[in-house]
Amino acid sequence: MSDIKNIIFRNQRLRSSEVLRSLTSETKLSKDYLIFPIFIKAGNNIKSEIKSMPDIYQLSIDNALKEISSAIDVGIKSFILFGIPDNKDEIGSSAFANDGIIQQALREIKKHFPDILLITDLCMCEYTSHGHCGVIKNKNLDNDATLKLLNKQALSLANNGADMIAPSGMIDGVVESLRYCLDHNGFKNLPILSYSAKYASSFYGPFREAAESEPEFGDRKKYQMHSANKKEAIKEVLHDISEGADIVMIKPALSYLDVINELKNKIHIPIAAYSVSGEYSMIKAASKMGWIDEKSAMNEILLSIKRAGADMIITYFAKDFAKNNK
Ligand SMILES: [Zn+2]
Numbered sequence: 001m002s003d004i005k006n007i008i009f010r011n012q013r014l015r016s017s018e019v020l021r022s023l024t025s026e027t028k029l030s031k032d033y034l035i036f037p038i039f040i041k042a043g044n045n046i047k048s049e050i051k052s053m054p055d056i057y058q059l060s061i062d063n064a065l066k067e068i069s070s071a072i073d074v075g076i077k078s079f080i081l082f083g084i085p086d087n088k089d090e091i092g093s094s095a096f097a098n099d100g101i102i103q104q105a106l107r108e109i110k111k112h113f114p115d116i117l118l119i120t121d122l123c124m125c126e127y128t129s130h131g132h133c134g135v136i137k138n139k140n141l142d143n144d145a146t147l148k149l150l151n152k153q154a155l156s157l158a159n160n161g162a163d164m165i166a167p168s169g170m171i172d173g174v175v176e177s178l179r180y181c182l183d184h185n186g187f188k189n190l191p192i193l194s195y196s197a198k199y200a201s202s203f204y205g206p207f208r209e210a211a212e213s214e215p216e217f218g219d220r221k222k223y224q225m226h227s228a229n230k231k232e233a234i235k236e237v238l239h240d241i242s243e244g245a246d247i248v249m250i251k252p253a254l255s256y257l258d259v260i261n262e263l264k265n266k267i268h269i270p271i272a273a274y275s276v277s278g279e280y281s282m283i284k285a286a287s288k289m290g291w292i293d294e295k296s297a298m299n300e301i302l303l304s305i306k307r308a309g310a311d312m313i314i315t316y317f318a319k320d321f322a323k324n325n326k
Contacts, residue, residue, distance in 0.1 A: 027307040029299075031325065035078040035119065035272070036071050036318035039210050040064050040105045042086040052206035053277055054284045056316050058084055061105050065112055074322040078117040080166065080314055081105060082211050083126055091135060092127030096152040098160070100127075106160040119164040119193060120157045122150060122178075131215040133169035133223065141223055146171050151181040158187045166249070168195040170223045170236075175243035191246035193272060197233035197259060198251045200224035203278025210277065233259045234266065241269060250310075252276040254301060257308040264309025273310035275301070280316040295324055 014024050039050075039058045046060035059067055068079060083102040085094040094100045102120055109118060124146065125133045134146025146169070154165050165182070167174045175194050182190050201224075225232060233256075237248045248267070250260050251274035263271055279301065287294035298317045305313050315321070 027303060029303050029306045029321075029325075031075045031318070031322040032077070033306065033310075033312045034076060034302075034318040034321060035080050035312060035314040036076050037080050037082060037314060037316060038064055038067060039082050039084060040101055041084040042101050050206065050210045052209050052281055053316065054281075054288070055320075056210065056280075058210065061101075061108050064105060065108065068109060068113060068116070071319045071322070072113065072116065074319060074326070076318050076322050077115075078119065078312075080119040080121060082121050084212055085127055088127055088129045090129055091149060092124040095124055095127040096149070096156040098156065100156065103156060103160040106157065106162055110161040117163045118161065119166050120162040122153055122157065122165050122167045123169040124149060124153075125169065125215070126211050130217065132218075134171060139218065141171075143172050143223075147173060147177045150174060151177060154178050154182060155185055155187075158182060158185075158190055162190070164191045164193050164247075166193040166195065168198065170195065170198050170225070173243070175240045175245045179244035192244065193247040193249060194240040194245040195251055195274070196237040196240040196245065196248040197256075198224050198249075199227050199256065201227065201252050201255070201276065201278070203252045203255070203276045206277035206281045227255065230259050230262065234262065237263055237267060241267060245269070247272050247312075249274055249314075252279060253305045253310065253313065254279045257304060260305070260308040260310050270311040271309060272312045272314060273305045273308075275305060275313055275315040275317070277316065283317075295320075299324075 014020050041058040041060055043060045044062060047063045048058045050056050081102055085101050087094060106118060123133050125131055130136055132141055135142040150167060157165060167178060175192055178192055240248055247270045249272040250256050253273035253275040260271060260273055283294055283297045286292045302313060302315060302321060
């Protein structure tokens, strides 16, 4: 009857039902692979919404316990903690004080939820008065002097119960320096998740409001990566692996899927991707305007990061995703 020739490839056959689509889906994303960031602020009964990040809050420890509890209820088991201290100084000394905000939080959270994984961000920028990621000399970051402070911070966090240390400042030699320090102080089995390739990105904007860590002068382009570079990211990652990193991270995620994908085929340790605040806030803002559907955009973006090759994803959507994908 028809003069159309026989079509050999009918790819739509395998898309014809929900079950078939699920059976043939190449990538599955589960809440098991998500890490939820928590911002912890000194004080009591604080729950202040971050204007540029709807539904994400700065929380005092008492309220952080409630937030973590509600995330556990929907199946989230891994968290990364960021601290907003009471006071900041030139060398960020509250980063390694036993009564520092994250040290206190670790003790409290572990007491209530001993089985969850607590990753602690390791950097000076949340604690220094100038907002840079380490010791500043003549308006420049002193890389090697910063390593000593980071070792102190790591030991302090480890002593207070951190399950994983995540150096985020792109300080050269940091993984080797931390590994040596941890190994010689009784923490041979404490893993290091290195922010190996952290790009100087405009997508960090909302986070800086969240963590109150905007630099007082200059920017972080001298120690974070140029967004044009991929080979350099591979080099950074390989260095970190050779220094003993257990997991490497690419940050941000969405604009750097090619980097994640290339690494997937090159390295044999887990890759984490940090889907950063700007990625989150763009979806939230567009959905508030009625321009996109928040839930499906969230699912699509997280899935794309997994499909590119990330083994785990740090995302502000962790709780929402878990709620919607039981
Ligand atoms: Zn930093």
